[in-house]
Amino acid sequence: QLQLVESGGGLVQPGGSLRLSCAASGFTLDYYAIGWFRQAPGKEREGVSYINSSGGTTNYADSVRGRFTISRDIAKNTVYLQMNSLKPEDTAVYYCAARRLRGIRWSDSRLYDSWGQGTQVTVSS
Numbered sequence: 001q002l003q004l005v006e007s008g009g010g011l012v013q014p015g016g017s018l019r020l021s022c023a024a025s026g027f028t029l030d031y032y033a034i035g036w037f038r039q040a041p042g043k044e045r046e047g048v049s050y051i052n053s054s055g056g057t058t059n060y061a062d063s064v065r066g067r068f069t070i071s072r073d074i075a076k077n078t079v080y081l082q083m084n085s086l087k088p089e090d091t092a093v094y095y096c097a098a099r100r101l102r103g104i105r106w107s108d109s110r111l112y113d114s115w116g117q118g119t120q121v122t123v124s125s
Contacts (some may be wrong), residue, residue, distance in 0.1 A: 022079040053100075
């Protein structure tokens with residue numbers, strides 16, 4: 001059974017950093033792409049970042065490019081999202097999701113098979 005568990009969220013001041021983790025079990029990252037999404041109150045879920053099954057392709061939303069970095073540790077079967085220069089508008093529940101589908105529309109949440117429970121990120125002074 002595929003399972004994803006996020007961790008690393010919390011409260012941070014503007015300009016600060018957090019690193020989110022997405023630990024996968026029941027499958028290996030070699031065969032699945034991972035996307036990070038976020039959802040703020042009253043807003044739709046949006047794609048933040050993506051890494052494909054080979055680890056060779058990454059994508060970012062325009063709003064986070066240059067500030068966030070996605071990476072993975074195959075040995076730990078874990079994907080990370082390093083978030084720097086955080087802004088209040090980054091406040092949201094962050095989710096990771098897995099899919100076997102390759103290539104297309106990485107930010108479309110409907111194309112993902114399994115989801116984690118989410119972790120809250122709050123950026124506030």
